[in-house]
Amino acid sequence: MQNALVPVKSENTHGGFIQLVSFNLDQEEYGVDVLKVCEIIRMPDVTRVPNAPHYVEGVINLRGKVVPIICMRKKFGLIATENDKQTRIMVMNMGEELMGFIVDAVSEVIRISSSEIQPAPAMVAGGVAHECIAGVINQAERLLVLLTLEKMFSHDEKNLFNGM
């Protein structure tokens, strides 16, 4: 866990502060590094991709680019809900490519001191993929889970994608 934190600190710190985009998923609040987020859009028409893993919602046309869309609820094993007015796609920069993630709602950009980040508790409930949790931020009013989405797809999963 400690290791996962290092890159976040080193590439996005201004005197020990980092900026996060926070979003909601099944009543929990999560945060990702603001520099990784390209844009946040409403749900467009999604084209289903047959025979893809179940959490791949499909692909969309983002100004001429074809971007795969991942449903975070399905990926994290949460109950799927109907999309509503709050539903957003966060288009993130994943290495060299763009990828969209469906979340319940995007709330705000917050600035926190990197010293506030605590390692995640050993047991993380809710079935959220353990490996992409970089830490938790425990403030008076809120609990925020910090994610590194690049780590969301384990090596095995990447191979699964590639091997199909």
Added chain:
Amino acid sequence: MPPIDSEDQELLDGFLAETTELLGKLDEDLITLEKASDDTELMNRIFRSIHTIKGVSSFLGFDLLVKVTHKTEDVLNRLRKGELAVNPEIMDVILEATSLVKLLVSDIKAGTIQEREIDGTINKLIPYLLDNSGVTRQAATAAAPTPNSAPAPAPTHAPIPAPAPAPKPASDLVPKKVPAPPKPVEGKGGDDLSDNSTVRVDVKRLDDLMNQVGELVLERNRMIQINQDLQQNDVQRPDFNEEFGKLTKRVGLVTSELQMQVFKMRMIPVEKVFKKFPRIVRSMARDLGKEVELQIIGEETELDRSVVDEIGDPLIHLIRNAMDHGLETPDVRLAAGKPRGGTLILSAVHEGNQIIISIKDDGNGINTDQVGRKAIEKGLITEDQFAGMSQREIFDLLFLPGFSTKDKATDLSGRGVGMDVVKTNIKKLSGLIEIKSTKGLGSEFILRLPLTLAIIQSLLVEVEGEIYSIPLSSVLEALRVDQRQFHQISGQEVLKLRDFVLPLIRLQKFFNVLPRGEIDNLCFVVVVGAAEKRMGLVVTRLVGQQEVAIKSLGNYLAHIPGIAGSTVLGDGRVALIIDPVALSEVCE
């Protein structure tokens, strides 16, 4: 040997570009020269090429290159003056020297100048420079085995401490052939010369492109104007309709012209691939003791760079096959009442938005009995199956990996990989292969390839509400069929199409599309071909034909079975492009 000075990079780039071009032409000219030795114009051109290379390389300080080209030039000079007569032995040596030059040039290009063994080749050139022009092979071979007579300069600046001593081209002429490690290396060096990272574009084409872009800018301004007028309610509704209609037409026109221009810029003549074949054919013919005349037709036919890069290998395999299996030795040919020398015709021609490349020989054709027996021997088919096979199905056996009619593998063929390579590469290009062969009269391999891989014509089909796109290049026909005409053969649905039994794939099942209720017995079957296979895709409805730009699905979704990519439709939605090749494989 001086290291390459980066300050001279520009000069060097110029040198490499020019040399590569000259060397490409040189090979071709040399082969022609062997047939028409009295063509002084040709002779002079060859001489000039070598001379230019020598001049520039001495200016840039590439000593090894200068040494080789200098001697070659001397020999060519004697040929030019008529002091020597062109004969196959001299040509062998000169061709060997040009190979060496290519190798040296590709070293320079790679930026790693290595100490190459050049004395062997030079020693073979020297006998032809002595006054006694009668000196021939013996002298050459005698000179060859002492390649180290001239001390090689100490490797002062060899970045790679020469793992294997650089290929000794000398071994080529030494009577007992060493099973050729030098050859592949040389060949590779030669291939590397075909540089595709930069493009030369005709200035006129560039000007045209600029004009088109100018037009596009004008149309954009017009569009902004119309939008403003509309915002301010300045325009009457009928007026706007008309204006907007006109604008749409003009933008459409400019865009398609722009597309054509850019498309053209990516096109290069197939000659780029074809020009290395005369030499390959010549050397193979000599090795095999056959007499072959290679005719090249339509080398000016243009196709997309990406396709040109990919067809080289399959063509070499097909030519090898034709030379080795197809064409007979002079004795056999005479006995069969054919002319002594065989003919190999390599042709390229446009047909619609496809290019058709054919390799045709007048050899003994494909022996279907022999092919069948081999397949039975290898356990690929049973006797009974063979008895019921059509000629076409027997030809298809040739493409199976590991299949070879030869009992022993030779340098040239027999390992059974060749046709598999051909099939794989052609499939990769979503092309088709067709074999025609008449026993005793020769065979023809026909490749149908798309002109480009970036923008394709496609057939849009609907599968229970979802739109998919099928590359038109693989679509053979589309039919409206009643589902009650389908037959079942051991669980596989098939359709009797004229005299052919067509295996069917229901896209609705394959792509897990939810059926939309009403069941209609009438459906459409799109007959597609992938390399040598044919199959029918069952779809709900045909939507129409459209030109689409292929977009990748990205790394994460790159390997979805049966999907080659995606495209954006007119309404902004994404449609997936079906890969018939992969589909056929998945369903096997």
